[in-house]
Amino acid sequence: MLDSKSVLFVGVGGQGTILASKILTEGLLKSGYDVKMSEVHGMAQRGGSVTTQVRFGEKVYSPLIEKGKVDVIVSFEKSEAARYLSYLKKDGYIVVNDYEIHPVPVLIGKEKYPENVNERLTDVAHNIVVINAAEIAGNLGNIKAQNVVLLGALIKVLKLESINWEAVISSIVPPKAIEINKRAFKAGNDSKVE
């Protein structure tokens, strides 16, 4: 098995980073990897910036990822990728949801939301996959499935398509949501990754 890999999910509380990372860790464990995942509950969930960290390989000790060592950052909100860019390792990938959530300091005019985020990130990090997961999920019938769209794109970047993700999704999400999540996963997985 290869050296351990690290995935950093970043987003805003309530966007479903925890479910996406749960599907990922279950699938990895079933495929024989040692896996660790770390998440934060409580206060930060109330609209705050949230991260979930997943590490996998032959043997993993720390659930926390070091700076400059992340293989893929999955950014559920456009500007959040910028906050954690220092964690990305050389030639690592960013999967970014082309979706903005303006926090209260921006709404009340105390701070400005950054402009041209995607372009400015693409200028510095060349392996970037921009995907409008919110729109794709919305078209499928529920914007909340954006997390699984992003997961689909992540799996493509990680080249882990040999794992039966549909089965993993079916074992985790409620029966009513299985179909839309399978389609969301496929839509994400079909996105263009260079």
Added chain:
Amino acid sequence: MKKVIMSGNEAIARGAYEAGCHIASAYPGTPSTEILENFAKYEGVYAEWAPNEKVAFEVASGAAIGGARTLTTMKHVGLNVAADPLFTMAYEGVNGGFVVVTADDPGMHSSQNEQDNRYYAPHAKVAMVEPSDSQECLDYMKEAYEISEKFDTLILFRVTTRVCHSKSAVELGERKSVAVRPYEKNTKKYIMIPAHSKPKHYEVEERLEALRQYSNITPLNRIEMGNTKIGIITSGISYQYSKEVFGDNASYLKIGMSYPLPDEMIREFATKVEILYIIEENEPYLETKIKAMGIDCIGKEIIPICDELNPDILRKAILGEVNTITYTTDVQAPSRPPVLCPGCPHRGIFYHVSKYKDIIASGDIGCYTLGMAEPLNVTDVITCMGASISAGTGIERANMVANRNDKKVFAFIGDSTFFHSGITGLINTVYNNTPIVTCILDNRITGMTGHQENPGTGKTLMGTPSPMIDIEKLVLACGIKAENIRVVDPYKLEETKQAVKEAHDSTEPFVIITKQPCALIKDVLKARAGIKCVIDQEKCKKCKTCLKTGCPALTFRDGVVSIDSSMCNGCGLCKQVCPFKAIEKVGE
């Protein structure tokens, strides 16, 4: 055996179940909450939410005296609340095994302080174990019950946020069938009057010596020899970070039973390595003891006391290495302080109180802590669970002594926190006639920790229906006069405004109860599905009055105010504050 992925909390619950634990009582608190939620799902166990940690601890104490294997869990500050029974139960010992989980929060992800509860073990004179991942959470829990019954002591089971909320692979076992031990009256053991406590203290000291000897032979403490140039003594999550950074390039004494410490093992290990580092989060708990043994070691000289550790910090502190950062950007992500959710019923009363500039607001622990946040900016003071009313009383007394009458004191407390430790504060305002306003924000649930039932919910942790405590009747019974109580729907702004005004003008202890269930409760979400507020852009004058409610569903972008329909639940606050009637509620 089957391998599954579990968080530390899930594994602790599983470990207690496999150990044959019969009874658990707890009060929710991040990062401990999911332990009881998961334990309650197992067959053949009894689990309950208690109104606070002291009650939970005492229920578990009684159950242990009654012969059952018992569990209580709490966040670090919860153990302060339960410290009274802790110190005396240490004397009484157990009948059935008794494990107390303290879930500390280095880094303060969701807490008001960073206290290191390892010090409670030597202070209360009880044994302590510390797992470092989910498998150890399960295994150590089973071992903890054995130690508890063998040595007649309760066990402090110390975990931290990164152990509780990290997931890793766990091998499951079977539940051990343990009979509830018979209860026999034994007043010398279970009645702590001075005549009994004096000999008990001698027994406690003897027990600690026996535990010290055990600590030196238990497999919970283990030496892993690698390169002997660097020796590391560590415990808990710090062990995982150390292994990540040093791998086989160091030797380890991994401490799983951290009170009493394995002194002989420590001495032996220290002689085998060239430089000895003590790697632990927050306080120098291990280091102080090891240095007092006369052993040369390096700890807090280079490892920070404040905040949680991570591999980056260890790498830099010990090896002087810093990871290469390849990518940087000038894109400045906006700050995202936590805020009250869209449709939160707490928003209405804070909105009205925010209009008064002559108020001192004493806040409390819960979602409504966020009444401090922009743009509401209401709260002045927050200390600990239940302190809003009592601290508010003290502020008012200071005002009175100083003859300052230009500020009115308001206390804000949620239903669960009121049941936890606010009731006594309210009784005190009546008893000593201190004219403050207490606002009890009743959303029928313990919100911040993720919707745990409480005595006002009408349902227990195990899902059985229970009587709902009527807060208004309780307030009346505390002695607040009926004419000084207002019960309002915080979604109705006019009604709420009137109550706030009357409270502001009152001269006696006064109570406002806001009643509206948390907007995120499943049944509420279902009932309100499809109800939204929308802005008629032709009528909107961009005055931004609605933005002053601080609702995150509102956006102002490119000169247009709009409402994010995926976030809005149609609470209608923005509609009520709009001076141009530009907001409509649809989908009803």
